[in-house]
Amino acid sequence: MDGFELPPGDPDALLSSLRPLEPVIKDLSTQSGRVKSGFATALSEWQGARADDFRMASAGVQAQVLAAHDCLHDIHTAVSSYAKTLRSAIHQIKDLEKQAEARRKSATAHTGHGPASAAPDPGQMMAAQHAQTQIAHLQQEAEKLRRHVKTAGQHAARVVEQANNAAVPNSESLTPSEISRKVLSRMDVRSVRSVSAANAWSVLSSTEKIVPRNAVLPDGSVDASKLADDLTGKGGEGQEDGGLLEDVLQVKEDVENYFMRPREIPASVADTVQLLALAGVNYRRVNVKELLNAAKSPSALKAYIADHPNLVRLGEEDKLTERLETISKALTGGEIEKANGFLKGTGAWEKGTKAAGDWLAKTARDEGLGIALKGALLGPDGKLAAGGETMAKIGGKMIEVSPKISEAFSKVAPALGTFGKALGPLGVALQAGTTAKDLADKKYGAALLDGSQTVLMGASLLAPPPADLICGAAALGIMAWQHREAIGHFAEKVGDDVAHGAEKVGGGIVHGAEKLGHVFGL
Amino acid sequence: MLARAAVGGNTETIGSGGAKLRRSGKAIDAMEKPIQSFGSASAGAAGEPTLAGALRRAGAAWGSFAHGTGVHLQAAGELASNTSADLTCAGG
Numbered sequence: 001m002d003g004f005e006l007p008p009g010d011p012d013a014l015l016s017s018l019r020p021l022e023p024v025i026k027d028l029s030t031q032s033g034r035v036k037s038g039f040a041t042a043l044s045e046w047q048g049a050r051a052d053d054f055r056m057a058s059a060g061v062q063a064q065v066l067a068a069h070d071c072l073h074d075i076h077t078a079v080s081s082y083a084k085t086l087r088s089a090i091h092q093i094k095d096l097e098k099q100a101e102a103r104r105k106s107a108t109a110h111t112g113h114g115p116a117s118a119a120p121d122p123g124q125m126m127a128a129q130h131a132q133t134q135i136a137h138l139q140q141e142a143e144k145l146r147r148h149v150k151t152a153g154q155h156a157a158r159v160v161e162q163a164n165n166a167a168v169p170n171s172e173s174l175t176p177s178e179i180s181r182k183v184l185s186r187m188d189v190r191s192v193r194s195v196s197a198a199n200a201w202s203v204l205s206s207t208e209k210i211v212p213r214n215a216v217l218p219d220g221s222v223d224a225s226k227l228a229d230d231l232t233g234k235g236g237e238g239q240e241d242g243g244l245l246e247d248v249l250q251v252k253e254d255v256e257n258y259f260m261r262p263r264e265i266p267a268s269v270a271d272t273v274q275l276l277a278l279a280g281v282n283y284r285r286v287n288v289k290e291l292l293n294a295a296k297s298p299s300a301l302k303a304y305i306a307d308h309p310n311l312v313r314l315g316e317e318d319k320l321t322e323r324l325e326t327i328s329k330a331l332t333g334g335e336i337e338k339a340n341g342f343l344k345g346t347g348a349w350e351k352g353t354k355a356a357g358d359w360l361a362k363t364a365r366d367e368g369l370g371i372a373l374k375g376a377l378l379g380p381d382g383k384l385a386a387g388g389e390t391m392a393k394i395g396g397k398m399i400e401v402s403p404k405i406s407e408a409f410s411k412v413a414p415a416l417g418t419f420g421k422a423l424g425p426l427g428v429a430l431q432a433g434t435t436a437k438d439l440a441d442k443k444y445g446a447a448l449l450d451g452s453q454t455v456l457m458g459a460s461l462l463a464p465p466p467a468d469l470i471c472g473a474a475a476l477g478i479m480a481w482q483h484r485e486a487i488g489h490f491a492e493k494v495g496d497d498v499a500h501g502a503e504k505v506g507g508g509i510v511h512g513a514e515k516l517g518h519v520f521g522l
Numbered sequence: 523m524l525a526r527a528a529v530g531g532n533t534e535t536i537g538s539g540g541a542k543l544r545r546s547g548k549a550i551d552a553m554e555k556p557i558q559s560f561g562s563a564s565a566g567a568a569g570e571p572t573l574a575g576a577l578r579r580a581g582a583a584w585g586s587f588a589h590g591t592g593v594h595l596q597a598a599g600e601l602a603s604n605t606s607a608d609l610t611c612a613g614g
Binding site: 007008009010011013014016017018020021023024027028031034035037038039040041042043044045046054057058060061064065067068071072075079082086149150153154156157158160161163164167168171172174176177179180183184187189192195196197199200201203204207 | 533535539542545546556557564569575576577579580582584585587588591593594596597
């Protein structure tokens with residue numbers, strides 16, 4: 001029957017296709033341990049000039065094995081979830097069609113009883129119309145399910161593309177054979193026929209650049225905390241350029257360990273320090289190291305605050321208010337095309353997010369913004385803040401000190417309430433909580449995205465124009481992208497448009513502002 | 523035979539580390555084909571065109587990546603295992 005067409009795809013075949021991948025993922029996990037042990041064994045006795053090069057290669061190769069494991073795991077999860085959605089939708093649509101068929105037969109049976117020449121019976125006509133209405137409703141349900149499958153498929157595609165980009169950037173525009181060539185070229189193994197002592201160093205050359213030198217331990221493994229420090233600019237040595245796995249290193253387990261590290265700041269002043277650091281970087285009056293030193297005792301902190309009377313200010317409030325209102329109006333007033341235009345026209349996303357990323361990277365390195373925001377993810381006990389409580393407190397304090405910002409966000413919040421989130425300092429707080437939870441749940445891909453959003457929203461409050469505008473709008477784009485399914489259910493046409501525009505934004509953030517992840521170690 | 527305590531260290535220990543790395547290298551290299559097959563098979567069954575394209579690319583990207591990583595590990599194993607050559611080559 002028309003209107004009950006099944007969505008394309010074979011869920012059972014899709015699930016079967018995942019089976020060969022499962023032992024691969026499991027074995028990569030096993031091999032990760034063996035590789036670490038193999039390098040450690042060799043390095044335990046290897047001394048001499050090139051032992052250090054071997055150590056660097058060790059860290060790089062270990063990162064590659066981890067990356068392959070994590071990315072294939074993400075792909076498996078996304079495809080498996082999509083296959084189940086597809087299977088369920090197919091079953092439901094078949095069931096809807098059966099119901100529709102039954103309605104049609106029943107209506108036909110009722111209308112077919114009288115003689116052909118007899119005038120139509122009003123009761124029968126009403127029954128037939130009722131059946132038609134019911135069938136139309138069932139057809140709409142089927143259409144909704146097909147759209148849901150499409151959205152789920154696009155989401156899975158996004159996850160897979162993100163994983164692919166860790167192996168080779170901008171892989172979307174390449175054919176599979178081009179991708180293979182590019183991956184092998186980047187790994188310096190394209191022309192390797194066989195490995196021998198003569199070519200082994202040149203084969204390994206690309207791996208020596210993946211992990212920064214100061215984050216490599218004597219046994220050739222990666223020092224998680226130093227890596228995180230380096231990524232946030234705290235380390236003495238910048239990250240070497242050209243690392244193959246930049247994206248993946250941001251989200252792997254080692255970085256989570258950094259977040260879990262106990263901090264030296266006493267619980268009694270932790271929140272204050274975080275607030276000061278967060279607000280103070282805007283005016284470049286805070287040296288984070290000095291601040292953290294002062295925070296070791298409440299009296300020293302009090303003296304520090306006294307020396308910095310203008311510390312807690314946010315600045316550029318009027319401009320920020322105006323810009324957020326523009327977005328808010330467009331979203332609430334149904335002027336979605338305007339919103340899309342606004343999002344797209346903010347200065348070509350790729351260029352804009354890069355500018356924002358550059359600013360953030362510089363500021364984080366110069367001023368410790370990254371450290372401040374990262375610090376805000378931690379509770380006073382040094383553990384990940386449960387439910388974003390710590391950040392929520394900071395958000396509350398920021399609203400207290402800046403009524404204009406509070407007002408601006410209260411106007412915007414209803415528009416975003418549809419999606420279950422609030423924009424502004426509180427939104428930052430909630431997002432930081434989400435990031436923390438993602439990390440705790442080992443959802444590293446999600447953490448990267450939530451982390452980007454958190455950072456971008458934070459930056460929209462602190463950055464000078466035009467970076468603040470770009471960051472704020474970009475964060476909004478990510479949020480809309482993350483919630484495109486809910487948007488789609490809420491307002492079909494509008495949602496599609498937002499989702500379409502926002503998907504580009506969400507993708508653009510991950511690809512276009514790569515530095516953000518480095519800065520914040522996510 | 524006694525392990526040679528060369529300038530570069532105990533070559534037998536270095537060599538045993540190298541053997542582990544070579545074995546892991548071969549195991550990871552062998553993942554190339556299953557990953558590629560997964561890419562083609564899943565793309566064929568996906569239905570959604572954007573997902574099918576992404577999966578086809580995933581098979582290519584991660585299959586090659588596994589091969590490259592396998593080669594890297596074999597190179598590392600070669601350097602560590604071939605103690606007579608590597609310490610010269612490595613400057614140890």
